[in-house]
Every structure is written in C-alpha cells, then in structure tokens.
Amino acid sequence: MPIISMFYGIIIRMYLSDDKHHRLPYIHAKYAEF
Template sequence: MPVVSAFYGLIISLYYRDNKRHHKPHIHVWYQDSEAVLSVPEGELIEGSLPNSKMKLVLAWMEIHKDELLADWKLAADGQQIFKIDPLK
C-alpha cells in the first residue's frame, strides 16, 4: 500500500488495483486507531471514520490536490508507480 502523503498524524494511501471493492476513485486515511475511505475528488466518506478535526484537514488537502489524486488513482488502478503529493502545511 503506497503512502501518497502524511501530515499531522494522518497517513494517506492508495492501493494498487483497488478499483473493484469500492468501484470508484478513493483514498485510505489512517489516524491513530481510525481508518476512513474517502472518494476522490468529492471527499465523500465511503467507509470508516476520522475525528472531525482530522477529517477537515484531509478534505482541505484533497481540495488542493484533487487533480494530483486523480492522476495517482489512474496510475495505481493500472498497477503503476504513483507520485508523492505534498502534505498540508
């Protein structure tokens, strides 16, 4: 599971060839014992949960980097190497 970005205790990943279970572009986000799956680029919660303050940070980051996330999704869905995305600063 490649890590796309990490900031403020959040780890954001894309799985290679992970387009069968959720059937749409998405990211996996971990924070401590919480895990959430969010659609890209909408930021809709598909599965799991995060603390509200951390969810707001992830959604802001997704808005800034939506084009890069979609490009990485396409690469990962095809089993290709993805690119790191700058963390939220």
Template structure:
C-alpha cells in the first residue's frame, strides 16, 4: 500500500485496485494503533476508529487536497501508483 502522505505521526495511504470492499473513493489512515478508512473528497469515516484531534487534522488535509486525492484515486483504481501529496504543515 503506497503511503501518499505523512504528517504529525499520521500515515495516509491508498491501495491500488482497492474498489472491492468500499466501492467509493477512499484513503486508509494510521496513527499508532488506530486505523480508519475515510471517504474522499468529504472525509466521512467508512470504517475504523481514530483519535478526534488527529481525525480533525486528516479531514482538514483532505479539504485542502481534494482534487489531488481524487486524481490519485483514479490512478490507483486503474492499477497505477498514486502520487505523493504534500503533508499538512
């Protein structure tokens, strides 16, 4: 699973050809022992659990990078490697 961004200890990844389970554009996030799957471009939680503070950071990052995330989703859903996206600063 390619990591497309990393900030404040949060890893953001997007699997290639990951359309079977969720059927919607989404990202996978990890922070310590927490994992979640968020829909893009709105940041809705599809699965998992995440600390509130870190979730707000990820959702702000999604808001800033909606277009890039959707472009990466189309690449990944067709089997291509998604591009890296700038971290939240």
C-alpha cells in the first residue's frame, strides 16, 4: 500500500483491490497506531 501523505502523525494510504467490493482505489487514514 503506497503512502500518499504523512503529517502530524497521520498516515494516508491508498489501497487497490480487484475484488467485487472495491473496484476503485480507496484511502485509509491512520493515526498513532489506532
């Protein structure tokens, strides 16, 4: 998963999947390992 941005302890990652649930790329934000 490529990291798009990191700032103030927040990591923005883009996920790519070929299954039926997520056809388009989507992002997740993670803060302080939660």
